[in-house]
Amino acid sequence: MAGNTFGKIFQLSTYGESHGTAIGGIIDGCPAGLNLDLEKIQKELDRRRPGQSDITTQRSESDTVTFLSGIFEGKTTGTPIAFQIPNKDQISKDYSAIKDVYRPSHADFAYDAKYGHRDYRGGGRSSARETAVRVAAGAVAKQFLALSEIKIKAFVSCIAEAELSEGIENLDLSAPENEIRCPDPIVASQMRKLIEEARDSGDSLGGIITCIIENVPAGLGEPVFDKLHANLGKAMLSINAVKGFEIGSGFAAAKMRGSEHNDSFVKSGSKTITKTNYSGGVQGGISNGMNIVFRIAFKPVASIGKSQDTVNNKGEETNIKIEGRHDPCVVPRAVPIVEAMAALVIADHSLINRSTKV
């Protein structure tokens, strides 16, 4: 296994490099008979595509997806769904600069160590360009999950020192369609300013995305290795530039007492719910019917316009100043990627669960 496939039943394989002819994927295991709205899939890609505004990479791609198989008369046929997205704007100023010199904190050095033959054109396979494929596949998974009313919403909750202070239960989650994808317009405008300042000074910023999954039935997830939160964590940590994942109370749990942290069970009509949700909707690796809530931390973008110490592929010390097109902060564009990866995990577990009970 060369690590290009994700999932057990609802599986996605991706192919392609940032500056090759195209990127694409094959979804295997999507049930037959699912009505696919292709416009909705394209809309998800539009949320992620590069060149959206002056605070994203200036690479210009329409990210138009073409489906090649697995769909007939608007419905999935149960056979592999293959699709492709062309690369059109491949010319970057970085080529010669990063051919022999390693960008600090990008993947250049580690790829050379592993493969010894590296596609240096804009990062090749290590570029987040590959995440467009995940977004297209996640949009298919979202449409499958919509049959069970499962909804996935992510939003930007922090960029550098601008952070949402309200509880997520009071926020209008319809707003993440805006450019920053933070539901509070005042915090969003602070975030924009910070990104502009970082961009103009040749620097970059990181941030945090919060994701909420609603209407997941109790009982999804496996008891040991494929715990639901373990697979969500793997999915999120597989996104470029992700440095942290926490579910529910996460790292804050370490400072709490059991009496504060335990989620007491109560009845709400015929349903059993919990008073609080420090578990983040997962207990023992299995969903408990509450909202699944997790947060993902992204690092500041590695490619920056300031001079940095590094080495070249002959092992000589040198320095590098990166001039190509780069996101000063990936977090706004990463929101649809987070949602897509969450959709793939929940779709996969929903299908695994079909054989759990008599």
Ligand SMILES: Cc1cc2nc3c(=O)[nH]c(=O)nc-3n(C[C@H](O)[C@H](O)[C@H](O)COP(=O)(O)O)c2cc1C
């Ligand atoms: C949506 C998105 C856009 C990104 N854009 C850039 C970019 O323009 N320049 C860059 O150096 N890194 C960018 N990254 C991050 C790199 O792809 C990533 O840091 C690199 O592959 C090394 O992997 P690692 O940070 O996960 O260790 C982006 C990540 C995401 C999710």
Ligand SMILES: C=C(O[C@@H]1CC(C(=O)O)=C[C@@H](OP(=O)(O)O)[C@H]1O)C(=O)O
């Ligand atoms: C191409 C995309 O983003 C790219 C992600 C990326 C990286 O290092 O991850 C570096 C830049 O690539 P390039 O050198 O080709 O301009 C971004 O533009 C995309 O998101 O579709």
